[in-house]
Amino acid sequence: xxxxxxxxxxxxxxxxxxxxxxxxxxxxxxxxxxxxxxxxxxxxxxxxxxxxxxxxxxxxxxxxxxxxxxxxxxxxxxxxxxxxxxxxxxxxxxxxxxxxxxxxxxxxxxxxxxxxxxxxxxxxxxxxxxxxxxxxxxxxxxxxxxxxxxxxxxxxxxxxxxxxxxxxxxxxxxxxxxxxxxxxxxxxxxxxxxxxxxxxxxxxxxxxxxxxxxxxxxxxxxxxxxxxxxxxxxxx
Amino acid sequence: xxxxxxxxxxxxxxxxxxxxxxxxxxxxxxxxxxxxxxxxxxxxxxxxxxxxxxxxxxxxxxxxxxxxxxxxxxxxxxxxxxxxxxxxxxxxxxxxxxxxxxxxxxxxxxxxxxxxxxxxxxxxxxxxxxxxxxxxxxxxxxxxxxxxxxxxxxxxxxxxxxxxxxxxxxxxxxxxxxxx
Numbered sequence: 162x163x164x165x166x167x168x169x170x171x172x173x174x175x176x177x178x179x180x181x182x183x184x185x186x187x188x189x190x191x192x193x194x195x196x197x198x199x200x201x202x203x204x205x206x207x208x209x210x211x212x213x214x215x216x217x218x219x220x221x222x223x224x225x226x227x228x229x230x231x232x233x234x235x236x237x238x239x240x241x242x243x244x245x246x247x248x249x250x251x252x253x254x255x256x257x258x259x260x261x262x263x264x265x266x267x268x269x270x271x272x273x274x275x276x277x278x279x280x281x282x283x284x285x286x287x288x289x290x291x292x293x294x295x296x297x298x299x300x301x302x303x304x305x306x307x308x309x310x311x312x313x314x315x316x317x318x319x320x321x322x323x324x325x326x327x328x329x330x331x332x333x334x335x336x337x338x339x340x341x342x343x344x345x346x347x348x349x350x351x352x353x354x355x356x357x358x359x360x361x362x363x364x365x366x367x368x369x370x371x372x373x374x375x376x377x378x379x380x381x382x383x384x385x386x387x388x389x390x391x392x393x394x395x396x397x
Numbered sequence: 398x399x400x401x402x403x404x405x406x407x408x409x410x411x412x413x414x415x416x417x418x419x420x421x422x423x424x425x426x427x428x429x430x431x432x433x434x435x436x437x438x439x440x441x442x443x444x445x446x447x448x449x450x451x452x453x454x455x456x457x458x459x460x461x462x463x464x465x466x467x468x469x470x471x472x473x474x475x476x477x478x479x480x481x482x483x484x485x486x487x488x489x490x491x492x493x494x495x496x497x498x499x500x501x502x503x504x505x506x507x508x509x510x511x512x513x514x515x516x517x518x519x520x521x522x523x524x525x526x527x528x529x530x531x532x533x534x535x536x537x538x539x540x541x542x543x544x545x546x547x548x549x550x551x552x553x554x555x556x557x558x559x560x561x562x563x564x565x566x567x568x569x570x571x572x573x574x575x576x577x
Contacts, residue, residue: 176572180571181568183540185478185545187545189485214470215575217469217473219537
């Protein structure tokens with residue numbers, strides 16, 4: 162047994178009080194006072210536990226009664242949130258995602274991280290995906306979360322509003338026409354394997370650009386749609 | 398509901414095992430729901446209370462391993478305490494009963510203050526027989542139905558302070574008997 166300073170000796174009055182608490186006859190105020198003492202005084206807490214064990218033989222008097230079967234799912238959704246009901250929830254709410262402006266994509270992404278922090282995603286049967294897009298926008302970010310290893314992947318994709326479109330990546334050399342590096346495919350995890358003959362063309366100073374093209378990529382070999390993002394390549 | 402597996406189930410719940418939680422719910426909720434119904438005497442209130450109780454069980458499962466007593470009495474205690482808190486909030490008990498702790502406190506240390514749960518102690522029901530029948534009945538009804546002192550006094554037609562005095566004396570007699 163512990164012998165902390167506050168673990169002082171208990172008296173008969175303490176034992177009677179512990180018994181009153183376990184019987185349940187005390188007022189709310191007294192019950193809170195008793196509970197505070199249980200935390201502060203281990204010896205007093207043991208008096209309560211002893212009464213609890215002593216009176217446990219009366220628990221048989223209660224018998225049993227089946228609650229409404231729906232109660233468990235209510236408890237689970239309160240404890241575990243939307244995850245307890247796989248088809249519903251934020252992740253699958255297109256209205257939620259589509260309601261966000263493109264400019265707030267990263268705020269939305271932050272919200273996703275927060276939402277995934279609690280309740281923690283565990284043992285979800287399928288990977289979770291969300292499309293982060295903006296009304297009228299031409300680019301979307303496809304977020305997919307693998308519950309098994311905790312990895313979230315963010316892949317650019319053409320926004321659904323753009324219809325059946327693809328995002329195509331181009332390298333724009335200092336001189337000459339842009340050359341296609343490939344189409345960003347959602348299923349490829351954001352990776353594009355650069356054709357071997359193009360690799361020498363990737364170096365400091367060239368510009369990378371992404372355009373919206375008909376599904377599958379530009380039919381002409383040259384950009385046909387609007388450039389949505391671009392930037393110069395540099396060494397780190 | 399004296400299921401020895403409850404210990405293991407609560408241990409798994411403490412680790413966040415949701416399947417174990419559902420299993421524990423299915424195995425124990427008929428008992429805990431009966432507790433809620435008996436004390437709250439209203440099905441809707443009892444169902445609301447049951448939800449809160451299992452949320453507490455999920456949250457407190459980690460503390461179970463460090464406690465004495467069986468899993469069943471731990472679960473029932475959570476249910477009873479919650480239901481009693483609900484009923485006290487609904488029907489406030491008298492807050493102003495004279496504090497009798499001075500009168501009862503003779504300053505003598507509790508002889509069994511180690512207060513470990515002792516298996517060799519007499520069973521409470523044997524000792525209840527040593528109380529006068531109305532007092533034993535009041536003690537048991539207070540426990541099972543979650544009656545307040547006010548309700549006990551009403552039912553027994555005795556003044557509030559009287560009922561508290563003899564209920565506390567009854568508890569100490571029970572303790573003395575169980576320690577013999």
